Amino acid sequence: xxxxxxxxxxxxxxxxxxxxxxxxxxxxxxxxxxxxxxxxxxxxxxxxxxxxxxxxxxxxxxxxxxxxxxxxxxxxxxxxxxxxxxxxxxxxxxxxxxxxxxxxxxxxxxxxxxxxxxxxxxxxxxxxxxxxxxxxxxxxxxxxxx
Amino acid sequence: xxxxxxxxxxxxxxxxxxxxxxxxxxxxxxxxxxxxxxxxxxxxxxxxxxxxxxxxxxxxxxxxxxxxxxxxxxxxxxxxxxxxxxxxxxxxxxxxxxxxxxxxxxxxxxxxxxxxxxxxxxxxxxxxxxxxxxxxxxxxxxxxxxxxxxxxxxxxxxxxxxxxxxxxxxxxxxxxxxxxxxxxxxxxxxxxxxxxxxxxxxxxxxxxxxxxxxxxxxxxxxxxxxxxxxxxxxxxxxxxxxxxxxxxxxxxxxxxxxxxxxxxxxxxxxxxxxxxxxxxxxxxxxxxxxxxxxxxxxxxxxxxxxxxxxxxxxxxxxxxxxxxxxxxxxxxxxxxxxxxxxxxxxxxxxxxxxxxxxxxxxxxxxxxxxxxxxxxxxxxxxxxxxxxxxxxxxxxxxxxxxxxxxxxxxxxxxxxxxxxxxxxxxxxxxxxxxxxxxxxxxxxxxxxxxxxxxxxxx
Ligand code: HEM
Ligand code: HEM
Ligand SMILES: [Fe+2]
Numbered sequence: 001x002x003x004x005x006x007x008x009x010x011x012x013x014x015x016x017x018x019x020x021x022x023x024x025x026x027x028x029x030x031x032x033x034x035x036x037x038x039x040x041x042x043x044x045x046x047x048x049x050x051x052x053x054x055x056x057x058x059x060x061x062x063x064x065x066x067x068x069x070x071x072x073x074x075x076x077x078x079x080x081x082x083x084x085x086x087x088x089x090x091x092x093x094x095x096x097x098x099x100x101x102x103x104x105x106x107x108x109x110x111x112x113x114x115x116x117x118x119x120x121x122x123x124x125x126x127x128x129x130x131x132x133x134x135x136x137x138x139x140x141x142x143x144x145x146x
Numbered sequence: 147x148x149x150x151x152x153x154x155x156x157x158x159x160x161x162x163x164x165x166x167x168x169x170x171x172x173x174x175x176x177x178x179x180x181x182x183x184x185x186x187x188x189x190x191x192x193x194x195x196x197x198x199x200x201x202x203x204x205x206x207x208x209x210x211x212x213x214x215x216x217x218x219x220x221x222x223x224x225x226x227x228x229x230x231x232x233x234x235x236x237x238x239x240x241x242x243x244x245x246x247x248x249x250x251x252x253x254x255x256x257x258x259x260x261x262x263x264x265x266x267x268x269x270x271x272x273x274x275x276x277x278x279x280x281x282x283x284x285x286x287x288x289x290x291x292x293x294x295x296x297x298x299x300x301x302x303x304x305x306x307x308x309x310x311x312x313x314x315x316x317x318x319x320x321x322x323x324x325x326x327x328x329x330x331x332x333x334x335x336x337x338x339x340x341x342x343x344x345x346x347x348x349x350x351x352x353x354x355x356x357x358x359x360x361x362x363x364x365x366x367x368x369x370x371x372x373x374x375x376x377x378x379x380x381x382x383x384x385x386x387x388x389x390x391x392x393x394x395x396x397x398x399x400x401x402x403x404x405x406x407x408x409x410x411x412x413x414x415x416x417x418x419x420x421x422x423x424x425x426x427x428x429x430x431x432x433x434x435x436x437x438x439x440x441x442x443x444x445x446x447x448x449x450x451x452x453x454x455x456x457x458x459x460x461x462x463x464x465x466x467x468x469x470x471x472x473x474x475x476x477x478x479x480x481x482x483x484x485x486x487x488x489x490x491x492x493x494x495x496x497x498x499x500x501x502x503x504x505x506x507x508x509x510x511x512x513x514x515x516x517x518x519x520x521x522x523x524x525x526x527x528x529x530x531x532x533x534x535x536x537x538x539x540x541x542x543x544x545x546x547x548x549x550x551x552x553x554x555x556x557x558x559x560x561x562x563x564x565x566x567x568x569x570x571x572x573x574x575x576x577x578x579x580x581x582x583x584x585x586x587x588x589x590x591x592x593x594x595x596x597x598x599x600x601x602x603x604x
Contacts (some may be wrong), residue, residue, distance in 0.1 A: 063193025
């Protein structure tokens with residue numbers, strides 16, 4: 001690099017550039033917060049859904065599954081599982097029966113633990129998954145298989 | 147070693163390597179569970195192994211950064227560390243907290259662990275990479291603050307260089323962005339949005355400052371090139387990092403319920419993120435070619451060059467591969483993501499920590515460089531681990547392409563589990579590459595115990 005370009009010039013560009021782009025990011029974050037209510041299904045954020053999120057977290061479901069494509073890649077995507085398993089016609093029943101039936105114990109197959117959830121907790125879990133499935137994700141995933 | 151207090155780096159480095167071993171062992175367990183699903187079930191379910199694998203990684207990298215900083219800052223500031231006692235006390239606190247947390251994961255059901263550790267007070271657990279109990283998170287903050295206080299006092303009282311300034315900026319940024327791990331909104335979209343303030347703004351933001359500073363420090367030492375030149379490069383690289391990487395966060399905001407304009411912001415800025423990584427590679431090779439001396443520690447130079455190349459491949463090339471929104475639509479959350487995550491973490495952060503250890507550890511043990519034999523064995527470990535990681539990445543990429551094809555592109559998409567069965571061959575090959583990686587890691591540890599008659603005096 002030429003000697004006309006000094007270290008202190010480089011340093012000033014660093015601080016200036018960083019501050020500028022950080023402020024731009026904050027502005028985009030502000031804009032993002034304004035745009036979210038139209039997309040994030042917050043109208044359906046009931047106490048039951050919130051309780052379901054806590055069960056999702058305290059059982060570490062994300063340690064095997066993805067949710068909207070984020071998490072682990074060992075087990076199926078669950079952001080759309082409610083819809084994949086029948087939606088309002090059977091989705092809830094399927095998910096509850098599934099969780100209760102684990103682990104399958106099939107030899108060599110990936111196993112999901114038994115969490116001993118109560119009937120109420122199962123309903124909360126389903127409510128959470130239904131709420132997530134109704135978030136506007138710009139049509140992701142590409143198909144129902146997740 | 148010029149200052150006595152630099153010696154506090156040593157326990158940090160040793161503990162880092164110990165946790166690295168634990169990390170890779172749990173990686174191998176998971177790799178086997180990918181193909182033999184019920185392996186170790188229910189004793190160690192996959193999610194538990196994964197927490198140990200990823201959290202051990204993060205903690206040992208933090209230990210490596212801290213050790214590096216304790217070594218680097220006194221030398222740059224030309225004075226003893228403000229408080230070596232504090233540094234040692236924090237080391238033990240951090241190590242014990244990490245060990246207890248891992249034992250908690252392994253021995254207590256996660257839901258009970260959450261109850262026992264105050265998750266009901268402030269729920270923060272159960273989110274990827276941020277699974278630590280609340281008390282562990284608080285502990286991390288306390289350790290980080292003590293550490294930053296110690297270093298900042300040292301820098302303030304001593305010589306201020308670009309390298310120590312950039313390092314401290316990176317470390318302060320690390321601590322500040324970690325605070326977002328305490329923010330867990332009920333709204334899943336907002337939860338995910340701010341979760342990336344920790345994860346992305348760490349690895350594609352402030353950690354890169356730490357990376358650049360450590361690399362610059364080692365390059366000055368092993369090449370003898372003018373500080374002026376190296377510091378100018380450092381500023382250019384980190385400028386490019388932050389002007390691309392901050393807005394580049396948008397590449398995680400395509401499909402999580404956030405507005406669609408992020409597809410543009412994220413694609414354009416993150417597509418530029420490889421540039422600073424490329425600059426880092428050019429920088430490392432350039433400085434080594436212009437070297438003014440032949441440093442006896444040749445293996446440290448090898449690690450420094452390797453960091454440049456592998457960080458560019460893992461973060462730059464494999465990151466670019468899936469960062470444009472139309473591509474990411476298909477690859478999001480697939481084995482492609484895992485492939486990239488592995489090579490990027492290894493190439494950038496694992497390798498830079500080992501670069502520093504490789505340079506500093508002989509000095510901490512009272513010699514300029516290890517014996518020729520010890521260096522040759524360490525070079526073997528470099529090649530074994532690095533080539534194994536290249537193959538892990540290639541096999542996961544192959545698995546990922548097939549996965550995307552069968553499950554997401556096909557006119558008659560297969561289910562997730564059926565797809566996994568189809569690609570198990572690649573998971574087997576990944577596991578074998580993992581075994582080679584582990585052999586490389588053992589070789590690395592062995593190199594510390596090789597004596598040889600020709601150690602260079604410090
Ligand atoms: C013996 C070698 C290794 C094996 C077999 C292995 C295996 C695995 C497996 C199976 C996963 C979980 C993927 C999933 O969620 O489904 C994983 C995750 C991860 N591993 Fe490793 N690993 C190894 C070494 C490493 C090393 C050396 C690093 C660090 C450089 C590393 C960093 C990570 C990271 C960052 C994740 C999370 C990835 C993501 O969320 O996309 N692993 N590993
Ligand atoms: C050293 C720097 C980097 C590290 C350590 C790193 C690591 C990771 C990890 C671990 C993930 C998975 C996160 C999760 O579990 O959800 C990830 C995701 C991602 N990374 Fe990086 N990364 C780095 C740099 C980059 C760069 C420079 C780019 C772009 C050019 C990039 C593009 C992406 C994208 C697009 C994803 C999302 C993948 C998906 O949609 O599933 N990364 N990265
Ligand atoms: Fe990112």
